[in-house]
Amino acid sequence: MTEAEVMEYRDYEVPEPAAGGVVVKVLRTNICGSELHIWKGMHPTKKSGVLGHEMVGEVYSLGEGVDRDYAGEGIKVGDRVVAAYYITCRKCTPCQEGNFHLCEHAYDFWNLEPDVAPHFHGTFATHYYIHPDQYFYKVPDSVSDVAAASANCALSQVYFGIDKAQITYGQSVVIQGAGGLGLNAAAVAKEKGATVIVIDGVQSRLELAKKFGADHVINLNDFSTLEARAEQVLRLTDGKGAHVGIEVTGVPAAFAEGIHLIRLGGKYVSIGNISPGKLTPFDPGLLTRKSIQVLPVVRYDPWYLKKALDFLKSTSEKYPFNEMLDREFSLAEIKTALDESAARNVVRGSIVIAGKSALVNESVTN
Template sequence: MPTNATGRLAYLAGEREVEIREYPVPDPEPGALVTEVVRANVCGSELHIWNGTHPLLDRMVLGHEALCRVSDLGEGVTTDYDGEPIAEGDLVAPTYFVACGKCAACGRGEFRSCENALSHWVKHPDEFPHFHGTFGTHYYVHPEQYFYKVPENIPEGVAAAANCALTQVLFGLEEVDLSYGETVVIQGGGGLGQNAIAVANEFGAETILVEGVEERIERARDFGVDHVVDFREYDTVEARADRVAELTDGRGADIGVEVAGVPEAFAEGPHLLRNGARYLEIGNITPGHTTEFDPALLTRKNIQVTPTMHYDPWYLGKGLDFLSRTVERYPYAELIDAGFDLVDVSTALQKADDREMTRPSLVPGHEH
């Protein structure tokens, strides 16, 4: 790469205030990668950050879901984190967080809880290596940041979503020990919910979706959901709980997955579950949003709650393998909406925020 090359990035200068800035493309330090962004998706987390409601992140380079093409390898980089040979021009998916290996959490083997997970993402773009987020022409992959070569049969938009939506639910469902023949009730049919249907199907589980948006319900049927509890028809918690009970021989589901992202869904979850069930909480990520909740429901029904924010970084490799094996069975590409140029990032964010689109993409449009 020419030493005088420059690239552009989307910097969040204030609430809903995005600036396109230009910086020199850095040389990679030993163990690092410099990549060109092929496609970056707009995830719900970006909307929280853009709207000023994220508890930690603001005034930063936006973007974390991405498919990247290696343009410059740092000294010592010869393989990805699965031992696959890596070269300039290869497509890779990086984790959007780091596992530093040196903090107390990493020392306990709790890499998903690394105390420095977002330490690079939060830096100001004036600080080297500038390209801290994936909403840009380039993205810098740090030495402690896992990355994996992308199988050739995974479409670009689908591969770009691997490091968040798919891998998060794959990790979460393994954390709650989902097994063959169990029943999973999924609250919310957005991108995470649809991926959860696919993963649960592959585990041999029976799936129930709680959703009220027709487009999401139809997409869930394309993903092979077994049952839908439409909250336009079942319009109270009691009605939805009764319907789930009917579908599960009167017991309730074995596992619940909250990916609706609203506190009321978490409060409803225990009503849908059997005694001794497990409840996976992924969707509610913004502190300060509350709802009335009856904790005795958890106690009296012996429900085990497992929240997860990140995943152990090697799960990204497992997620890509899952996509490669199942890409012909599920319409993952339907979860990715139209592509926008980087300069139109505010339009893409607004359309996602207005729910006109599920997951718009930014496509910088490099020539290779």
């Protein structure tokens, strides 16, 4: 992406990985909400460069010293892997304080232009470069490419947020948004033993949410005002409101609405809103009177990617993860894929990278 909504293709030689690094062939890469923020020019840090961060890939070459993943499992050329899309340096102040997801060097490479070696900084490409300080894990054989591609970041991030909210059996959870993050959040919350309520304005998404564990769904078209939606949530929670709210819409107004859906002393996890300068009227007095704890979540501690893979392995027969990616595109159709996703014509678009090659220095497309 050279600027917002403008894209071109460039060719580079496949790099040799440095010691501790890995090069993978991209099998499948998804369009996450973050890509749409970038595509529309609304991301706080990334304004151009190679897009894409959710992917499953096949190990193409291993750097010196790499024979295991970050869980200690043996790794070799040809194995399928997923990787956290950011760096964890383990040396900066947030890392030293245990907040690996807030590493000050998280986007050192993600924000680079493709002309800067090793070129393959994003997953909308035939190959992807995993750096030495970038966690990666082998994909279990029973987990499909479709499911694995969403492990980073959709599943990992909502899993991280749900754990921060300490959701327990018997609690109620209201999820604002039934896109990729919302569907994954519904499944994780359901496995925690929660009663799950999902709000969205697209009926097909709500129908899919039911398959991912939603006990109740609220269509914005049927409950068109904040007051109507809040009243419906109260009705579904014995007049108390939800124990936990999860915002994964990326819409500022949804954040303002969330506190109206949560009970006294509840918690509110904010994940979707990442664009700075997008404002909405907010009632801080209501937040204070209800003593709601707000938990903003960006990225995730990188070992949650392994937890996400384990979750997929244990629940793949229970939830239709293969249905979450409802439309496929080729590498040449990425602009169409982004536009269709931004228009909400698809729940979650997926780019299938066609063709395999064993050539070390083939000319490839970024």
